[in-house]
Structures are given as C-alpha cells and as structure tokens.
Amino acid sequence: MNDFSSVLFVFVLATFIGLGVIRRVSRLLYTPLMSLTNAISAIAVVGSIVVTGADHPLTIRILGAVALFASMTNIVSGFMITDRMLKMFKKQ
C-alpha cells in the first residue's frame, strides 16, 4: 500500500508542475505543444517493452508488440512534427 500512496503523491505533484508549466506556454505554440506532450506521454513505450520482451505467453507478447508499435509511432511522428513546426516560427 505504501508504494501506491507514493505513486499517488507523484501524480498529484506532477499534475501541479504540469499545470504550472503549461500555463506559461506561448499561445502561438499550442499545436506543437499538443504534439510534444503526445510524444512525451508515449513514454508508455517502457510498459510495452517489458510486456513484449519478457518471457510471457505468446498472446501477451503480441499485444505488447502492437502497443510498442503504436507508442513508437507516436514518439517518432510526435517529436519530428513538433520540430518541423517549431522551425517555422520566426520573429522577423
């Protein structure tokens, strides 16, 4: 139980940090913000790696591999398109 309460603790603190940091994000950049946070939340990839790579039954690993593919797609396309958009923002 102790473990769960510490994870809950992290969740609450991370949400406050998130609200504080996102509030400061320039309104110009909401579209790239969304693709960036999307790529970051694809950190779910670490869960998929464990499910896919560990010595589990085959069906479980297939589910993991599809999830890994989906997360990896988000990581690659998310970071790349964010950078592509941000490159376009020029002051003058």
Place this chain on the structure above:
Amino acid sequence: MHLIGELAAVLATALFIFALYWMGDPKTARRGVFAGVTGMTVAVLATWMQPEILHHGWIVVAIIAGFAVGIPLSRVPLTAVPQRTALSHAFGGLAAGLVGTAEYFLWLGEHSAQLTPFRTSALVAEVILGFLTFTGSLMAAGKLQEVRWIPQRPVTYPGQNVVNIGVLLVAVALGVVLVLNPTAPSSGQIFIAIAVLALVFGVLLIIPIGGADMPTVISILNAYAGLAAVAMGFVLDSKLLVTAGALDGSSGLILSIIMCKAMNRSFTNVLFGAFGKAQPALAAGEQKEWKQESVEGAAQLLEQARMVVIIPGYGMAVAQAQHKVRELYDALTKRGVTVKFAIHPVAGRMPGHMNVLLAEANIPYSALVEMDEINPEMPQTDVALVLGANDVVNPAARYNKGTPIYGMPIIDADKAKTVLAVKRSKNPGFAGIDNELYVLDNTWMLFGDAKAVLGDLVKQFGSGGIH
C-alpha cells in the same frame, strides 16, 4: 541494473519537464524537442537493458515498424495536422488499452495475488480510458480527414445522451464487479466486456460532435490519453509513466478549458450538447442584402489603409491559402501598410492551428495577435479582412440569446472602419447560423475560394494595376 533504471527514470522525468518549460517561448522551444527526445531515449534504453527482457527481436521489429509509420506521419501537410494529432491520441489510447489488457491476463493466469483492489481499479481505468480514447480519436481523425463513411455533421437521435451515459455506466459497474472479485471464473469475460463497452463508448461520444467543436474535443481526448498513461503508471508502479502522463493530461486539461472559455461553453455542453445542429432561421424580419465588392475595389481599399487586420479561419486552411496570404502581407507591408493577424483561440480545427499555418507561410509570429490584444485596436483598423472565418466574427454572439454561439467572445471585426469578407459560398457557417457581419453597412463581400480571391488581389498589386 535496477538502479540504472531508476536513475534513468528520474533523468527522463526532469528532461520532460524542461521540454515543456522551454515551450514557453518560440525562441527556446526547439530545445524542448531535444530534451524530450533525450529523455525518451534514456528511458527506452534503460528499460531495454533490464535483465528480464529476453525477446529482443520482437522489440526491434516493433520499433522499426513504428519508425516506418511515424516518419511519413510527421511529414503530412500542416493543414492535416489536426487529423494527425487525433490519430496520435488514438495510438496512445490503443497502447494503454493493450498493455492494460496484457497485464491483466498475465496476472490473472500466473500471479493473481498481484491483482489487488487498487491495481485492479487502475487497470479498469486504464482500459476504459485507453480504449475510449482509441475509438473516439479515430472517429475524430476520420471526421477531420473527411472520410466518406463518417458523417461530418453531428449525428443525433432521441435519447442519445441516455444511451451514451448508459454504456459508460455499465462499463464502470462491471469494473466495480471486477475490483470486488478480480479472479472469479468469469472475470476474464467481464474484463473483455469492459474493453468492448469502452470501444463502443468512444465511437458514440464523437458521433454527435461537429467540426466547430473539434478544437475542444481534441484537447479533451488529449487529456484522456494522458490520464490513460497515468493509470498505466499506477498499474506498473512506474513514477516516470505517472509523471509523463500527468504532464500530458494537464496540458490537455488546460487546452480544453481555454477552448471551452473561447466558445463560452462547458465540457458537458461540448460532449453532450451536439453543437452545430442546423438552427431554425431566426425571425426573418429585416432581411438585409449582402454587398459584393470587386477585386479591384478591394485592392484599392487595402492599399489606402494604414492598418489592416486579417482574421483567418478554417476556410483559409481548407483552401490552402496561407501562402497567398503571405504574398498579400508582403505586398501591403511593402507599401507601408501595417498588417496584423487576429487569431481567435478556436479558429481552425485544433488549438493553435492558424498560428502553425501562418508560420509555415513565413509570416513572422510577431504579426500574430491574440483576440484579447487585437480587439482594443479594431476601432482604429481601416480594413478587417475576414478570411474563411465565420462564427468567431459574428456580432450576434454579443447579444442574440437565440444563437448557439451567444456569449462566445469574438474578434470585433465589425468595429473596423471597413470589413472585407472572403467567403466560399453564400451558405451559413459551421454552426449553421447567419452571420450578421456580412450584411452590415460597412461590410463588403468577396465570394470565391480564399486562395483564388487572394491570388487575384495580389495580382492587382503586382501588375501595377494600382498606382
């Protein structure tokens, strides 16, 4: 090895927070991407190195497949960015749902002691959020891409909200049953039933939503995808996942609130209100006529102005007119006209959509002005050029309680000395309401595709048609 994993998670968490911090300013924003990529690489490698990972071939194949699909998805035209974003929310939801399903059946089969009430609740939350985000976002992406078999206009039927909420309630109730008895003989079927209901709910949730609500809906789906990742973090006891999910979730939450405020509507109203139903025409007592302006006349008005404010909307995106806008911007600024762009928060189909399109056309971001900052300048504006925007400039939003957009903050285009409105057709906008702006005394219409009209306007300046 375990220690390395923990340290990598802390490092990745810090880098993710910095990534978002640097998004505060366009000057530092690209550093944010670098920080994000570094954090992700560190976390992936540290996980991969763990001794329990044995099947490396599978991981390599899935990662290569992710690159193969991800790279083309990152090169879509910028007008298609809303669809791509919705699709990536779908992938995020799918990953969470599948990992949750895999973990549940793994524990059910081998380590049922792991299925504590807390963990089972987190699993249920992960699967419901993950799968509803998956199908909901796929539907949203389909509507945005204008896929033929997904209706663009909101689809409503009597009792819709009862059905929708009913499906969700049944899923949650089954979840409670599962938490109370996670290893009963029928629990496998119950789990699958929850997953299926969540998939169905995602579709039902998006069916009644129209294009004008997409900025809000995409933001809400973003929050759900983040929360699904948080739930996965609870299931796997991973603080890194919880943190990253919470960052994503809070970003989605803030954007949803901003979008709702910008439309003067509540979450529940967006999700259950079926905005964009065709409204019965209001008492047609004083039907006024539009006044049409020629391209030559419009060019003259623009050339003689000191300050021009361009108000872009979804019509600009549809017509891919942003590069022509840039040519007009160049032609006018060269003649000493001050040109600014007024950006309504919900213009387009996702938060920030207009900014990205204009930035793509090399318009400096210092010329992009938010609604609250431009409105005080509108009375001093000589020409307001409305470009494919509609509801966000409709003065009826200020006082007409009969319209669905009543109370929505608008860009005060009508206060400019002259209004030029470029419009594709004489049909009403997405909300299905007539726009009073178009029949005001100081408004002149230019009918046609935004790109074609702007092209003609620019020609007037280029060929010396104006002296």
